[in-house]
Amino acid sequence: MKSVNAFDIVIIFTYFIIIMGIGLFFMKVNKGGKEYFTGGNMIPWWMSGLSLYMGNFSAWIFTGAAGFAYTAGWFTTLYFAGGPFAYIIGTALTAKRWRRTRSISPLQYTYTRYNITTQQFMGFVIATNFILSAGVQLASTCKLFAPVIGIDLTLIVLLIGTIVMIHNFLGGLWGDMAMDVVQGVILLGITFIVMPMSLGLIGGPANLINSLPPISFDHWYNGVHYTEHWAISIFIITSLGFAAGGHQRFYSVKNEKHARRVGWTAACLAITVPLVFGIPPLVAKVYWPDLAQVDFFKPFIDKNPQDLVFVGLVFKLLPHGLIGVFIAAMLAATMTTLSTVYNMVSSVISHDIYKGIFRPDLDDRMLLKVGRGVAFTLGLIVMALAISFVHSTFGIFNLMQAFFTLFNIPVIVPMAFGLIFRRVPKWSAVAAISWGLIVGATTRYALGWDIGPQVYLSFVMTLGIFATSDWTGNLYKKNKTALVLIALAVTVGMGLLFRNFVVGNPPDWHLTLAMAAALVLGASLIGFARMFAKETEEDRRVVAEFFKKLDTPIDVATEVYGAGRKQVSTLPLVGRTIMFMGILVSAAFLTGLSGSEMIAVGVMAGILIFFGGMMWVLGKRGEQKEAEEIARLASGAGVGNVEPAPSGTL
Numbered sequence: 001m002k003s004v005n006a007f008d009i010v011i012i013f014t015y016f017i018i019i020m021g022i023g024l025f026f027m028k029v030n031k032g033g034k035e036y037f038t039g040g041n042m043i044p045w046w047m048s049g050l051s052l053y054m055g056n057f058s059a060w061i062f063t064g065a066a067g068f069a070y071t072a073g074w075f076t077t078l079y080f081a082g083g084p085f086a087y088i089i090g091t092a093l094t095a096k097r098w099r100r101t102r103s104i105s106p107l108q109y110t111y112t113r114y115n116i117t118t119q120q121f122m123g124f125v126i127a128t129n130f131i132l133s134a135g136v137q138l139a140s141t142c143k144l145f146a147p148v149i150g151i152d153l154t155l156i157v158l159l160i161g162t163i164v165m166i167h168n169f170l171g172g173l174w175g176d177m178a179m180d181v182v183q184g185v186i187l188l189g190i191t192f193i194v195m196p197m198s199l200g201l202i203g204g205p206a207n208l209i210n211s212l213p214p215i216s217f218d219h220w221y222n223g224v225h226y227t228e229h230w231a232i233s234i235f236i237i238t239s240l241g242f243a244a245g246g247h248q249r250f251y252s253v254k255n256e257k258h259a260r261r262v263g264w265t266a267a268c269l270a271i272t273v274p275l276v277f278g279i280p281p282l283v284a285k286v287y288w289p290d291l292a293q294v295d296f297f298k299p300f301i302d303k304n305p306q307d308l309v310f311v312g313l314v315f316k317l318l319p320h321g322l323i324g325v326f327i328a329a330m331l332a333a334t335m336t337t338l339s340t341v342y343n344m345v346s347s348v349i350s351h352d353i354y355k356g357i358f359r360p361d362l363d364d365r366m367l368l369k370v371g372r373g374v375a376f377t378l379g380l381i382v383m384a385l386a387i388s389f390v391h392s393t394f395g396i397f398n399l400m401q402a403f404f405t406l407f408n409i410p411v412i413v414p415m416a417f418g419l420i421f422r423r424v425p426k427w428s429a430v431a432a433i434s435w436g437l438i439v440g441a442t443t444r445y446a447l448g449w450d451i452g453p454q455v456y457l458s459f460v461m462t463l464g465i466f467a468t469s470d471w472t473g474n475l476y477k478k479n480k481t482a483l484v485l486i487a488l489a490v491t492v493g494m495g496l497l498f499r500n501f502v503v504g505n506p507p508d509w510h511l512t513l514a515m516a517a518a519l520v521l522g523a524s525l526i527g528f529a530r531m532f533a534k535e536t537e538e539d540r541r542v543v544a545e546f547f548k549k550l551d552t553p554i555d556v557a558t559e560v561y562g563a564g565r566k567q568v569s570t571l572p573l574v575g576r577t578i579m580f581m582g583i584l585v586s587a588a589f590l591t592g593l594s595g596s597e598m599i600a601v602g603v604m605a606g607i608l609i610f611f612g613g614m615m616w617v618l619g620k621r622g623e624q625k626e627a628e629e630i631a632r633l634a635s636g637a638g639v640g641n642v643e644p645a646p647s648g649t650l
Contacts, residue, residue: 002315004323007591011324011584012331016163018577019179019335043249044571045258049265051180052087052242052249054187054337059141059330061277064396067307069281074215078231080278083270086235090242091263097419098250099259100550102559110429112546113418118429122411123348125433129407131378134341135385136400138164141334142390144311145327157386160331164338165379179335181574181615186581187329188269189607190322191276193600194310197317198283208279211286222304222395229452236459237408242266244415248344255554284309304395319597321588322604325581338382346374405451406444410436413462421467422547426539427531428469435521436462442517446510448503457497461521465528472525473532483529491522575615582608
């Protein structure tokens with residue numbers, strides 16, 4: 001197989017410069033926290049939609065997920081194929097509502113909808129989840145780079161982690177989304193080339209189908225059991241996850257119509273996932289049935305070598321130049337994913353926790369400084385976690401699944417349904433998160449349940465106490481005896497469930513811990529019911545005002561264009577960047593290529609130059625249309641001091 005040469009290094013280094021340049025360009029846009037965290041609500045919908053799609057991809061999809069696909073075969077297509085439907089469901093549930101919250105932080109609305117305790121508690125859980133997941137993402141990238149560059153894993157973590165921190169520190173949300181577009185075009189282009197070339201190694205799709213065993217719904221992977229229930233549980237989490245976690249992409253655009261377009265764009269793009277990301281690892285399974293016999297994988301036999309099958313195909317199939325593009329795309333995918341995490345978590349910590357508790361008088365410019373400082377600190381924490389994860393024998397895929405399935409359900413249920421359910425009292429979210437975490441941790445880590453049943457029960461219990469919280473509060477006020485009997489039934493029912501469904505032979509103290517968890521669930525029901533019953537008329541009035549805001553459409557003229565935005569030509573900049581990468585790739589023609597390599601380089605260069613040029617031209621036209629729209633709205637609505645807004649809308 002090939003190794004990285006000087007031309008690849010030039011492309012990677014050039015891409016580093018481009019990343020820093022985009023961050024510096026958008027640094028002048030971020031005059032305050034609103035621009036840094038929401039893009040001033042002026043992010044074009046197509047850019048936000050592509051960013052929502054790309055936010056779910058990093059080097060992990062090419063390492064951990066590819067390794068699982070290599071092992072589990074066709075079963076993995078269930079994991080990939082649910083994406084479009086999950087985007088559609090999530091968008092239908094909350095896209096419009098998120099935009100109407102007029103938020104600067106994903107938890108800003110929770111202060112009004114629930115209370116400050118909920119805001120802080122939810123912020124802590126979300127921050128913990130995303131920081132741990134970010135550590136896995138960074139570890140995935142470094143594991144990919146290890147066989148490519150030949151540098152010590154710890155040093156790679158420090159190098160790449162520092163680059164991500166600098167990029168996010170400079171660019172904020174505008175920089176993140178601009179990079180998402182650039183690397184989205186590059187990533188999709190390179191994977192659309194790898195997929196057909198890999199099929200050529202084994203004689204085409206028919207041979208792939210005939211060579212692999214039929215789909216199986218029962219797999220063990222690094223000690224973790226995966227069944228069809230895992231696939232269903234992941235679909236539940238991702239559907240509600242997009243409803244709750246797509247917040248920043250939904251409220252960063254102009255209005256509700258554009259927010260829905262964000263989700264639809266991501267759903268359309270997700271149709272490509274089973275093909276471009278799922279097929280190559282399956283081909284590798286046929287082409288390299290025993291990785292221990294392949295020189296490329298021999299140094300990693302004891303370190304989950306299947307995580308590197310996609311990388312192995314790239315080095316076998318692609319010419320120099322495109323190898324550099326692939327490495328750069330992987331770096332970009334991880335950078336934008338991590339940068340998005342840093343931006344979102346820093347908004348939670350700086351706005352919802354620091355400002356909410358310690359500095360309520362903090363102005364917008366100081367909020368920007370605090371947000372950048374928090375993002376920098378997060379970067380250091382994530383690097384420390386990645387150093388630990390990259391040496392773990394548990395596996396990148398299993399680590400991600402562990403964090404994803406434990407933390408998401410308890411948070412996304414109150415986060416998403418808090419925008420929909422109008423009658424649940426303010427303490428309902430704290431109760432839901434508490435029950436979800438207790439049930440998830442107990443079933444998975446004390447009783448050894450598979451991921452699917454763990455998620456099912458966690459979802460039922462989380463949604464159950466949340467949806468019935470108003471009824472439970474009324475029961476506390478009117479019939480405490482009935483409430484006590486219900487709490488007793490919960491304790492006994494959960495205790496029997498925990499006792500009778502134990503996987504393997506866990507230590508006795510695990511079962512004792514599970515019984516204690518059942519007792520806590522029952523007892524806490526009475527405590528939470530008492531808190532629910534304290535809902536006052538003033539509390540209900542505040543919630544009613546919140547939903548009145550959600551029922552009120554965005555007035556673009558006054559709420560967006562009337563905010564004094566300055567014009568930022570995002571689309572021409574992105575287009576020029578992509579075109580430049582295309583021209584750089586075409587230099588590979590001068591290095592002496594075979595026939596198939598020339599075709600691959602020509603296709604990739606053509607994709608980049610075509611789409612980059614189209615964005616450049618349409619961006620210039622969009623600037624004029626944007627100026628005309630601003631003038632029309634300002635004239636019709638009587639908006640004063642309206643400056644040209646960020647362009648890029650097609």
